[in-house]
Amino acid sequence: MAMIANECASLLESIDSPASLRAIPESLLQPLANELREELIQTVAGSGGHLAAGLGVVELTIALHRVMETPRDRLIWDVGHQAYPHKMITGRRSEMAGIRKMGGLSGFPLRSESQYDAFGVAHAGTSISAALGMAIGAVHDDSQRKVVAVIGDGGLTSGMAYEALNQLGHLGSDVLVILNDNGMSISPNVGALSERCSPCSDSEAVEDPAGFFAALGLDYHGPVDGHDMADLLAALNEVMPVDKPRVLHVQTCKGKGYHHAEDDPVKYHGVGSFDPGTGLKPAVSSAQAGVAKLGGPQTYTEVFSEWLCEMADRESDLVAITPAMREGSGLVNFAKRYPGRYFDAGIAEQHAVTLGAGLACENLKPVVAIYSSFLQRAYDQLIHDVALQNLPVLFAIDRGGLAGADGATHHGSFDLSFLRCVPNLVLMAPADEDECSRMLTTGLCHDGPSAVRYPRGGGPGAAIDEMREPLPIGKARHCRQGSNIALLSFGSLLPTAQVVAEEMDATLVDMRFIKPLDEAMVMQLAETHQMLVTIEDNAVAGGAGSAVNECLMANGRVLPVLNLGLPDRFVQHGTREELLSQCGLDEDGIVAAIESFRSSLR
Numbered sequence: 252m253a254m255i256a257n258e259c260a261s262l263l264e265s266i267d268s269p270a271s272l273r274a275i276p277e278s279l280l281q282p283l284a285n286e287l288r289e290e291l292i293q294t295v296a297g298s299g300g301h302l303a304a305g306l307g308v309v310e311l312t313i314a315l316h317r318v319m320e321t322p323r324d325r326l327i328w329d330v331g332h333q334a335y336p337h338k339m340i341t342g343r344r345s346e347m348a349g350i351r352k353m354g355g356l357s358g359f360p361l362r363s364e365s366q367y368d369a370f371g372v373a374h375a376g377t378s379i380s381a382a383l384g385m386a387i388g389a390v391h392d393d394s395q396r397k398v399v400a401v402i403g404d405g406g407l408t409s410g411m412a413y414e415a416l417n418q419l420g421h422l423g424s425d426v427l428v429i430l431n432d433n434g435m436s437i438s439p440n441v442g443a444l445s446e447r448c449s450p451c452s453d454s455e456a457v458e459d460p461a462g463f464f465a466a467l468g469l470d471y472h473g474p475v476d477g478h479d480m481a482d483l484l485a486a487l488n489e490v491m492p493v494d495k496p497r498v499l500h501v502q503t504c505k506g507k508g509y510h511h512a513e514d515d516p517v518k519y520h521g522v523g524s525f526d527p528g529t530g531l532k533p534a535v536s537s538a539q540a541g542v543a544k545l546g547g548p549q550t551y552t553e554v555f556s557e558w559l560c561e562m563a564d565r566e567s568d569l570v571a572i573t574p575a576m577r578e579g580s581g582l583v584n585f586a587k588r589y590p591g592r593y594f595d596a597g598i599a600e601q602h603a604v605t606l607g608a609g610l611a612c613e614n615l616k617p618v619v620a621i622y623s624s625f626l627q628r629a630y631d632q633l634i635h636d637v638a639l640q641n642l643p644v645l646f647a648i649d650r651g652g653l654a655g656a657d658g659a660t661h662h663g664s665f666d667l668s669f670l671r672c673v674p675n676l677v678l679m680a681p682a683d684e685d686e687c688s689r690m691l692t693t694g695l696c697h698d699g700p701s702a703v704r705y706p707r708g709g710g711p712g713a714a715i716d717e718m719r720e721p722l723p724i725g726k727a728r729h730c731r732q733g734s735n736i737a738l739l740s741f742g743s744l745l746p747t748a749q750v751v752a753e754e755m756d757a758t759l760v761d762m763r764f765i766k767p768l769d770e771a772m773v774m775q776l777a778e779t780h781q782m783l784v785t786i787e788d789n790a791v792a793g794g795a796g797s798a799v800n801e802c803l804m805a806n807g808r809v810l811p812v813l814n815l816g817l818p819d820r821f822v823q824h825g826t827r828e829e830l831l832s833q834c835g836l837d838e839d840g841i842v843a844a845i846e847s848f849r850s851s852l853r
């Protein structure tokens with residue numbers, strides 16, 4: 252604490268835990284917030300990561316740790332992309348430069364990382380359910396601890412959040428819900444509640460949010476200015492001791508204190524490294540934000556984006572749905588060109604999928620653009636509402652496989668496994684840009700459900716045929732004839748498999764379809780080779796390789812088969828290349844695995 256007396260010394264330096272934050276005079280909290288905000292900008296400018304959301308909660312973070320007895324009291328951040336200031340005042344400041352890098356801090360709260368991270372998060376809408384569970388636990392062990400969930404107005408579009416509020420109000424548990432209302436999701440927030448109840452809203456018909464929460468059994472407090480430390484502390488001190496379900500409505504500005512981010516919070520939601528003096532390069536427009544492109548070949552997201560606009564020109568019944576991922580999923584141009592055919596469902600994956608099913612019932616052609624890991628949320632809707640009724644909904648699944656710096660919560664590691672067992676579904680994984688474009692057309696033309704699953708980032712740079720012709724369903728593509736070993740590649744690792752095939756003189760097939768599997772091709776390869784190797788960037792357990800195994804078994808054909816893919820553990824964060832290499836899915840790893848498998852057979 253001695254350093255505080257010295258005006259030149261950094262206040263932030265003296266804060267190594269929330270306990271030290273609780274020990275300084277209240278008058279120093281706003282100066283501390285200013286320092287924290289400045290350091291956050293400098294840090295994220297160097298490391299890249301989530302910026303605008305964290306800038307918006309600097310005062311709130313300090314005020315919460317000041318009033319609560321963390322870690323004894325439980326503080327749960329919804330999504331957790333706004334938790335950088337929280338990490339910085341809970342003993343992790345010196346490690347912030349390595350955030351989201353391999354071996355470094357996670358970009359989201361993580362129970363194994365810190366005792367202050369009460370709950371692991373990254374997918375939206377979980378905080379109130381987890382808080383309720385913890386509040387029930389606090390009664391069970393009579394600990395008197397307080398439980399606080401901080402959820403954004405975007406997070407509050409999640410169905411799960413309402414399910415939790417409904418039970419919270421019913422049980423009357425001691426949970427404080429902080430509604431961090433900045434009017435933004437990643438893009439501007441959508442939905443009736445946001446329009447009607449938010450003081451940030453442009454809508455003239457602002458209704459009383461107290462009535463909404465009262466109907467669910469929560470007392471409403473606020474709104475309070477989330478950047479006024481004194482007001483925030485007063486409000487928190489008032490609502491914290493209450494032991495009933497209650498919500499404190501806090502108004503904040505996303506990107507607060509960094510004018511570039513305030514002006515364009517979409518662009519500064521998640522960033523690569525940049526010069527804090529000048530901000531992100533102007534070439535990266537907010538329309539491209541989340542697509543992560545700075546030169547180089549087209550990303551698969553861009554391939555989809557172009558395909559969608561082109562097909563919408565040709566096909567007037569085509570409509571597109573996103574669960575709150577307009578930028579990341581490549582829907583910015585479509586939304587501009589076809590506003591009446593574009594539906595942002597909010598952070599509501601379940602609803603987005605069944606919305607697609609309803610549209611398909613009325614002969615529209617819905618395309619649901621969704622990240623692989625977020626589709627996990629809508630599995631029953633995909634099975635029960637789409638596939639069971641054999642409805643022609645096309646799923647454009649982005650971030651299939653390893654997603655990179657967002658880590659375990661965002662990898663699309665399981666989709667091939669959980670989709671290939673669903674009857675009626677045509678499931679495709681492209682190996683290059685042209686194949687992606689043609690697979691999307693294949694799905695759109697198919698009179699039933701279909702899914703094209705592609706990875707984050709770019710492909711090998713294949714030129715896209717303007718005709719965008721559909722592919723024959725269930726037919727693989729023979730790429731190279733070799734001897735002894737046949738490589739069966741599913742999806743984006745084909746270029747890597749190509750190098751391996753050359754090196755080992757192996758046969759190479761681009762399988763294209765996980766379902767229906769090209770069984771004739773599998774059997775032919777089995778007849779003419781001594782060993783099969785399947786390659787995919789999906790969990791080995793139940794993945795595309797398993798489909799090959801099942802096919803061989805069903806046909807009574809026994810030969811050595813090596814299934815390569817993601818291991819049976821959660822892969823952490825790093826670049827996609829680093830992680831692929833860690834999982835043995837780079838060229839050296841694949842060659843080594845084949846050699847070792849071959850020698851084990853001798």
Ligand SMILES: Cc1ncc(C[n+]2csc(CCOP(=O)(O)OP(=O)(O)O)c2C)c(N)n1
Nearest residue numbers: 304373374375403404405406435436437575
């Ligand atoms: C289930 C799920 N779908 C989509 C996302 C992607 N996502 C991350 S942050 C975000 C917006 C969150 O908005 P809000 O809760 O208001 O927080 P803010 O960024 O405005 O502070 C979205 C859609 C996610 N994390 N989880």
